Amino acid sequence: MTQIAITRTATPKQTPADETLAFGKVFSDHMFLMNYEDGKGWHNPRIEPYAPFTLDPATCVLHYGQAIFDGLKAFRGPDGQVRLFRVGDHARRLNKSAHYLCIPEMDPAMVEESIRALVEVDRRWVPSLPGTSLYIRPTVIATETFLGVHPSHSYLYYVIVGPVGAYYKEGMNPVSILASDQYVRAVKGGLGAAKTAGNYAASLYGAEEAQKAGYTQVLWLDGVEHKYLDEVGTMNIMLKIGDEVITPPLNGAILAGITRDSVLTLLRDWGLRVSERPISIDDVLAAAKAGTLEMWGTGTAAVISPVGELGYKGERYVINGGKTGALTQKLYDTIVGIQYGTAPDPHGWARLLGNRLGG
Template identity: 55%
Template sequence: MNIPFTATQNPRKKPEDHNLSFGTQFTDHMFLMDYAPQKGWHDPRIVPYGDFSLPPSTAVLHYGQAIFEGLKAYRSKEGHIQLFRPKDNFERFNRSAKRMCIPELDTAFALQSLKELVRIEKDWVPSTRGTSLYIRPAIIATDPFLGVRASHTYRFFIILCPVGAYYAEGFNPVKIWVTKDYVRAVPGGVGEAKTAGNYAASLYASEEAQREGYTQVLWLDGKEHRYVEEVGSMNIFFVIDNTIVTPQLNGSILSGITRNTVLEMAKHKGLTVSERRISMDEICQAHKNGSLSEAFGSGTAAVISPVGTIRYGDEILTLREGKAGPISSMLFDEITGIQYGEKQDPFHWVEKI
């Protein structure tokens, strides 16, 4: 399929790199494509960024049939623009689509469309270290119908957003709060899909954590409320007895692209990793006996985010006096070095545009 392009007549002012926040400023153009049973995915186009016109009865507004992804484009010192693991993102996108009864995409064409959009918007990719172009592909159900069933029609779109650091703390350690009262996902649910409802369900506990002075919520399993699963916007890792431990994927944990990147990089560096169930009781005991040396999260937005404080009920675990540890620092340097084209990429994660 060809991709027609309609240029904006009202270009936006591009923000300075030092004024970038996260998720608030968008580029001039977006990619759209629609689905109908008789046509399949059709009518791909790049058009000026703008509003959608949807009837109040649109299915996504009532039943939440929506999925999304998040990835980034980076500008190297030489001025090249490169994507980080985009094929993996679109493969996960299709897994989410299947779980949410949404027609799957041709991942090769989706990647081609993304690259064409980024080429058009190349001047929006910031160049300062620590900045990037955040990419948000999404699909929403568009049937004008009130009834609990899968939609017959859909819209796929990609929007772009120049961004700075996700957390105000930057790479400085964040504080996370373990909720005992709420759960993010349960076995057999949609926890491993990147679907809108998962994030809506997390908001109440996140607001509560922030009122208590914590950056993010650490979720426990939905059955026993004992085992660590993930943080609101990150997968979680602990370094215990010199082993990097992360919860195993179990159907209710998002299979993070950066999570996999951390595991592959750690093995490449000769570090020991373990994917298994890990309880908060074990974390607390490891903190008490000194075997818990650091903790950190991983995700597209922040890449690596050290954890300085964990609150679990009345217990407050402080790690490394609130400073980043050597393993999280090494992983951050190695992964971002590849993303910005400063280090060799033996894994073939980067795709240049």
């Protein structure tokens, strides 16, 4: 594997107190960088002091949105060890997003090593307080200078990290979501399955409208019939009706969440009845009215978020008495336990930071 050049900062910053951490506000001392040019491929992997970029006003990412990213975390357990959660799966998903955006794919082992090496350099930034972690943001942007619609011939891959607290101010408490019957984020055949900047831009207006109405997030419905659940703005969605756990299928319009996959794996390990199938908003509301519904979101940022209230067409429906369901809590406790090294890890999802690839 290509050697990563490391230039350490001469002016290390003070790390913030764990108790003060929000999400995505503070970043560490260093960043990882690697360049791509046609004919040369991906080259010059390096870690440098965290600093602003200089971009030409005609840099194509600023005009045509050719940008992808991913998000994962490192956790410091009670034993003091740092663990990366499902880093290989995140590296592979970054390449899937690259494929959708006509961005040259990278060696997944190089992506893993870039993350491992950067977290190792900035290891002191991994917080220790339960519920905190080091958020890791690998990103690729198109860097060719031109005006014209075609894939760029040059790219920058970079990774930044920062200590974070809870994603939602509610923490593990139930959140409220609004099923939108007016706005659409993605459709099958589009970019819904890619973690790309445009998908998040497409979600902003609907999310703002939901927040004005007193909700935490939007529950997007399918873009064709406006009937079937797709995903929440920052999470995949799951629900339990009776003895069946249901989540929308990966139909090309939603993101293949790593936490989603972790939850499905655990549920099947536990022998529960699990279905990846379309589920209509009408069926969800009927279950809410009947008192047979438990609902939660899954995502890297929040891990598991119980849903205590669902809005739709001007009506508000309380779910599970507005309380966190038993299965929701069990899933959260199990995944967090694996991440912090306090619970068994039968699938080998957590990698100790000291272990290089293959370790």
